[in-house]
Amino acid sequence: xxxxxxxxxxxxxxIKDPQDSILGRKIIQFSVEMIHAIGFESFNFKKLAxxxxxxxxxxxxxxxxxxxLLLYLVNWYWEWIIYLIQFNTVNVVxxxxxxxxxxxxxxxxxxxxxxxxxxxxxxLHKIVVFEGTKAYHTVEVDKENxxxxxxxxxxxxxxxxxxxxxxxxEFKYPSTLASNLYEMSNNQLYFANYLPKLTDIHLKxxxxxxVEKMLNYFLNKLLx
Amino acid sequence: xxxxxxxxxxxxxxIKDPQDSILGRKIIQFSVEMIHAIGFESFNFKKLAxxxxxxxxxxxxxxxxxxxLLLYLVNWYWEWIIYLIQFNTVNVVxxxxxxxxxxxxxxxxxxxxxxxxxxxxxxLHKIVVFEGTKAYHTVEVDKENxxxxxxxxxxxxxxxxxxxxxxxxEFKYPSTLASNLYEMSNNQLYFANYLPKLTDIHLKxxxxxxVEKMLNYFLNKLLx
DNA sequence: TTTTAATGATAGCAATACTATTATATTAAA
DNA sequence: TTTAATATAATAGTATTGCTATCATTAAAA
Numbered sequence: 001x002x003x004x005x006x007x008x009x010x011x012x013x014x015i016k017d018p019q020d021s022i023l024g025r026k027i028i029q030f031s032v033e034m035i036h037a038i039g040f041e042s043f044n045f046k047k048l049a050x051x052x053x054x055x056x057x058x059x060x061x062x063x064x065x066x067x068x069l070l071l072y073l074v075n076w077y078w079e080w081i082i083y084l085i086q087f088n089t090v091n092v093v094x095x096x097x098x099x100x101x102x103x104x105x106x107x108x109x110x111x112x113x114x115x116x117x118x119x120x121x122x123x124l125h126k127i128v129v130f131e132g133t134k135a136y137h138t139v140e141v142d143k144e145n146x147x148x149x150x151x152x153x154x155x156x157x158x159x160x161x162x163x164x165x166x167x168x169x170e171f172k173y174p175s176t177l178a179s180n181l182y183e184m185s186n187n188q189l190y191f192a193n194y195l196p197k198l199t200d201i202h203l204k205x206x207x208x209x210x211v212e213k214m215l216n217y218f219l220n221k222l223l224x
Numbered sequence: 225x226x227x228x229x230x231x232x233x234x235x236x237x238x239i240k241d242p243q244d245s246i247l248g249r250k251i252i253q254f255s256v257e258m259i260h261a262i263g264f265e266s267f268n269f270k271k272l273a274x275x276x277x278x279x280x281x282x283x284x285x286x287x288x289x290x291x292x293l294l295l296y297l298v299n300w301y302w303e304w305i306i307y308l309i310q311f312n313t314v315n316v317v318x319x320x321x322x323x324x325x326x327x328x329x330x331x332x333x334x335x336x337x338x339x340x341x342x343x344x345x346x347x348l349h350k351i352v353v354f355e356g357t358k359a360y361h362t363v364e365v366d367k368e369n370x371x372x373x374x375x376x377x378x379x380x381x382x383x384x385x386x387x388x389x390x391x392x393x394e395f396k397y398p399s400t401l402a403s404n405l406y407e408m409s410n411n412q413l414y415f416a417n418y419l420p421k422l423t424d425i426h427l428k429x430x431x432x433x434x435v436e437k438m439l440n441y442f443l444n445k446l447l448x
Numbered sequence: 449t450t451t452t453a454a455t456g457a458t459a460g461c462a463a464t465a466c467t468a469t470t471a472t473a474t475t476a477a478a
Numbered sequence: 479t480t481t482a483a484t485a486t487a488a489t490a491g492t493a494t495t496g497c498t499a500t501c502a503t504t505a506a507a508a
Contacts, residue, residue: 154422172441188404
C-alpha cells in the first residue's frame with residue numbers, strides 16, 4: 001500500500017513549503033539520497049542543484065541554509081515515527097504491547113504495509129542515525145526551540161512517556177526514558193555498524209532485531 | 225592539589241604533539257575556551273590564531289584540521305574520565321560502590337582534589353556535552369577507527385562494562401549499558417539545559433546531582 | 449658557532465555559503 | 479484571451495573558510 005503523507009511541519013523550518021511543488025519535493029527527495037550517500041558535511045546546495053538540474057538560488061528559496069534542511073528532514077522523521085506508532089497501535093489496548101510497538105517503530109522506522117512516495121524512509125532513518133543529533137546540537141538551539149523547531153521531538157517523547165507511565169505509573173523518569181529510548185536506539189545501531197566495541201550487538205545482519213530485543217530487555221528490567 | 229597530567233593520546237590525532245610546546249598547549253587551552261564560547265561550527269583556526277597571537281599556518285602544523293582538534297579534545301576527555309574513575313575508586317572494593325563513582329565521574333567530570341594546569345575541564349565537559357558526538361559521527365569513522373582514534377572511548381566503555389559485570393554477572397548487555405551511561409549522562413545534561421521537555425530534570429541548579437540520582441535509579445532497576 | 453627546528457608573516461587558491469539581478473517559463477485571475 | 483502574478487532558471491558576484499606554500503626570523507641544540 002502507498003499513502004500520500006503530508007505532515008504539517010513548523011513553518012519556521014522552510015521559506016517555502018517544499019511539499020507544495022515539484023521542485024520542493026525533488027529537493028527533499030534528493031537531499032535524502034545525497035546526504036545518505038556522501039554525508040551531511042560534504043553535502044551542499046550546489047551539489048544538490050546540479051543533481052536535480054536546478055540552481056543553488058532556487059534551493060535557497062525553499063531553505064535558508066543546509067542546517068535547516070537537515071532539521072526539516074529530522075522533523076519529518078519524528079513525525080513519521082509518531083505516525084508509525086499511531087498506525088501500529090490502533091486497537092491495541094495493552095500498554096506493554098504498545099511499548100513493544102514503540103520500540104519496533106524506533107528501531108525499524110518502517111512497516112511493510114506503508115510506503116511513502118518521494119521520501120526513502122530507509123535512507124532517512126540512516127541519516128537520522130548518522131547525523132540526527134547535529135540537527136539539535138547547535139548554538140542556535142534556544143532560538144530555534146523558542147520558535148518550535150523541535151516540537152515534533154517533544155511530541156514523540158511525550159507520546160512515548162505517556163505509554164511508559166501507563167505501563168508503570170511508579171516509574172519516576174518517563175520523559176528521560178522516552179528520549180533515551182530514541183537516542184539509545186539510534187546510537188546502538190550506529191555503534192553496531194561503526195564502533196562495535198561500544199555495544200553488545202555484533203551481528204552484521206539482523207541488527208535491528210537484536211537491538212529491538214535488547215531495548216525490550218532494558219525496558220523489562222526498568223518497568224517491572 | 226594540582227597535578228601535571230599528560231595523557232598518551234593516539235599519535236594519529238595530531239601532527240605534532242601539542243602537549244610538548246608552549247604554542248601547542250596554548251592551542252589546546254584556547255581552543256577549549258573558544259569552542260566553549262562560540263561553538264564548534266563557528267570556531268576556526270584563523271580566529272584561534274588571532275586569539276593566541278599566532279598564525280593559521282602555525283596551528284596547521286599541530287592539527288590537520290579542526291575536526292581532528294575536536295577529536296583530540298574529546299579523546300583527552302575520555303582519558304580524563306578514565307583517570308578520574310581510577311583515581312576515585314582506589315581502595316574501593318565493592319562493585320556497586322565503584323559503579324556509583326563511575327556515575328559521579330561521568331556527570332561531574334571533576335573532583336575538588338584534582339586540577340589540571342592548562343585545560344579547563346569544566347568547559348571541556350560542556351564542549352563534550354554539546355559537541356561530543358560530532359567527533360565520532362563523520363564519514364571518516366571507519367578510517368579513523370581503524371587507526372585507533374576512538375580507542376579511549378572503547379577503553380572507557382570496557383572499564384565501565386567490567387564494573388557492570390561484577391555488579392551483576394547475569395546482565396546481558398554490559399557494553400551497551402556502559403556506552404549508554406556515558407551518552408545518556410551527556411544527553412540528559414544537554415536536554416536539561418536546552419530542551420527540558422525531553423527530560424525529567426528541570427532544575428536550573430544542581431542539575432548534576434539530579435542526573436546522578438537519576439542514573440543511579442536506572443542502574444538500580446537494571447542490575448538488581 | 450653553526451645547524452636545526454619552531455614559529456611568524458605573507459600570499460594565494462579553490463571551495464563554500466550565500467545574495468542579487470535579470471530573464472524566461474508557467475499558472476491563475478481578470 | 480490577455481494580463482498579471484508567481485516560480486524557476488541563468489548568471490554573476492562577494493565574503494568567508496579551509497587549507498597550502500614560501501620565505502624570513504628567532505630560539506635552542508650540537
